[in-house]
Amino acid sequence: MKIIKGDKVIYKFVNEMKHIDRVSPKEKFLVETNDCFFQQVQDENMVLSELDYDCLNPATGPIFVEGCQAGDILKVKIHDIEVEDKGVTMTFPGEGVLGDQATKSKVRVLPIEDGQAIFNGIKIPIVPMIGVIGVAPNKEDGEWPTATPWKHGGNMDTTDIKAGSTLYFPVHQDGALLALGDCHAAMGDGEICFTGLEIPAKVTLEVDIIKNKTIKWPLVETKDATMVIASGDDVDQAIYEASSQGVKHLKDGLNFEWEDAYMLASLVMDLKISQVVDPKMTVRAAIPKDILSTEDLIMGIK
């Protein structure tokens, strides 16, 4: 299996990027990812002002996918996320949802044993996930630092981006130009203090291409649902975008009148918070596969 090392990284997603490696559809490959601090934080006594802030959120890549072209959808199946045996979390005054209540910085380095991170004796089951994953954005959309989520993916910080899930991205450049990093061993929906359990990882992926179909926002397919992952300047804006695309998929996939699709969504589509702390906020709208299969959803795209 091809291994793509974690030493070649990007800090922003742009339409034109030089790829560092190439993979083919249906080939399994492994990507080594760095934690969001590029492993600078190893010690709870680390002085945070000494951090090199130019090295935050490195994403390994870009990876060129053979045969993938602008106007296609890139499908990325996550087979496995293997994390190291310790992760880092931290808080700063002013950061996160309750930044106004935080009076001091604090760093915690948590050991991971038998699938559990230990925090002051409390055992946290780990569910590794990818924080940053994306492709080359649309040229008109400009440049996106890896810290920010948008239509190309990026820092979506979505707990469902985990082993067993499949992502779908709109492709705007030959080869799609996939890059990823910033895995978390654990994170609650919201990521309220602005860090998860930050950790380097080895991610096993497989890509495929859906020709001549496009989507506005990335999708993530889980065991039970297909979710639109949308971002906005606040949570309300992200909710509007995720809802709008979710209703559109129900309308087109089921051949419903728009009003019926809107009511159906109100009955079956869960809005879920991904993260509320990155420069933009992210929400996902989950369409149950029992109501509309992922295949029929993709087929129905107009």
Added chain:
Amino acid sequence: MKIIKGDKVIYKFVNEMKHIDRVSPKEKFLVETNDCFFQQVQDENMVLSELDYDCLNPATGPIFVEGCQAGDILKVKIHDIEVEDKGVTMTFPGEGVLGDQATKSKVRVLPIEDGQAIFNGIKIPIVPMIGVIGVAPNKEDGEWPTATPWKHGGNMDTTDIKAGSTLYFPVHQDGALLALGDCHAAMGDGEICFTGLEIPAKVTLEVDIIKNKTIKWPLVETKDATMVIASGDDVDQAIYEASSQGVKHLKDGLNFEWEDAYMLASLVMDLKISQVVDPKMTVRAAIPKDILSTEDLIMGIK
């Protein structure tokens, strides 16, 4: 078992209300609830301008709980929610998350067969829930129409308020003065078009009292988590309130430093959207019982 009929209802929660019946702790009782339109909508051709808008969101009650006093917590176990064999959903231009995209009103009356509502041939599994449930609010908090969620409960429209769950309310009046209505046979988190599958129901409850403990916002206990249910003028404000109380419960229940509780919450506490369409927005913060049991959370309240 005592049956409390659905003909005596309130349309606002206030601190002083005349109770219509009395129940005792650990007594099971059944409450008949009306749908949010007081059953005015029976027909898909109903002219919505003919609706009596003074009869929306009736809540059966208030019910006096023997031995319950201001400064206690009222515990309400939901044993069962039995719904009728059809439910109503509708959309209006301007209403809900995508109100700007809705071009006409539409009413759907959906039959329910074998635990599934049928919508244009699509089968929706029903999971009945209570939309409006609450107690007398704090006198200083004023009057709350049943359509609005707040610290006393009210129109929280939270899918986890279902059979098997237990609610906890802060008590501000002798007897607590419980009232409920507005059940839904099905609803997605968010309730984006502003209706669920609205339906009359028979709700079997059991109450209990936790003496001399108080909470700022209601809690709902499910199989796996204890959730703070908080509301605000927008989703961001609701997120702040739910997060703030969630971190406080982790801090007090686990005897953690505040910063550690904040980081732990970021790793394990899910923010979940309840509804984003009522006059205020509602979010819940879910603390896993594996991390802190409901009993220890309640014991830890300071």
